[in-house]
Amino acid sequence: MGSICPNFGKEFTYLLSPSRKNTCKLLYKLNNMKKIVIIVLCLLSSVFVTCKDDEPFEFECTDGVLNFELLNDELNPQVRLKEIGTSSINSQIIQSENELYKKLEIVFLKKKIDFDKKSLVVISFKTNPPVSVESQSIVADCNNNRIQVTAELRSASIPVDAVNCVFAIVPKLKSYTIEFVPKYIK
Numbered sequence: 600m601g602s603i604c605p606n607f608g609k610e611f612t613y614l615l616s617p618s619r620k621n622t623c624k625l626l627y628k629l630n631n632m633k634k635i636v637i638i639v640l641c642l643l644s645s646v647f648v649t650c651k652d653d654e655p656f657e658f659e660c661t662d663g664v665l666n667f668e669l670l671n672d673e674l675n676p677q678v679r680l681k682e683i684g685t686s687s688i689n690s691q692i693i694q695s696e697n698e699l700y701k702k703l704e705i706v707f708l709k710k711k712i713d714f715d716k717k718s719l720v721v722i723s724f725k726t727n728p729p730v731s732v733e734s735q736s737i738v739a740d741c742n743n744n745r746i747q748v749t750a751e752l753r754s755a756s757i758p759v760d761a762v763n764c765v766f767a768i769v770p771k772l773k774s775y776t777i778e779f780v781p782k783y784i785k
Contacts, residue, residue, distance in 0.1 A: 695714050717769065732752060734751045
């Protein structure tokens with residue numbers, strides 16, 4: 600079963616398959632010197648191959664409605680701020696995964712945020728009674744480096760102080776002012 604294949608020299612061997620007598624499976628045997636040469640060539644070629652560095656993603660602002668995604672695909676995800684600000688409305692832009700877990704308590708993150716191309720806008724606001732977010736929209740004002748987040752809110756029937764949040768995953772933002780416009784619905 601281990602005869603030398605006559606057409607290919609001594610470095611090739613073949614095995615006859617019992618089911619197909621005419622089939623010749625070739626197994627190439629390299630000696631150690633050839634293996635070393637191939638490894639050296641691969642290493643040298645990888646040294647000379649250069650890759651173009653990826654340029655950082657920049658948001659090209661256009662005035663008007665800004666497309667966004669919901670955190671965990673929910674208007675009211677089970678996420679809380681670790682530190683609540685002192686003013687009645689606080690807004691921030693989270694730019695990295697490290698910052699995300701430093702500032703937010705997230706029990707379960709359904710999908711990873713690509714922070715190279717996206718930012719997470721977080722708006723926290725204090726109300727009495729608590730509210731739930733029914734819908735939200737974002738409008739960009741490029742000339743003033745501002746985005747306006749509008750949220751339709753429905754009040755709960757329990758008269759208790761609460762800190763509520765609105766989240767939106769938007770194209771990568773650098774230094775934009777966030778304006779929050781709450782609209783209460785019945």
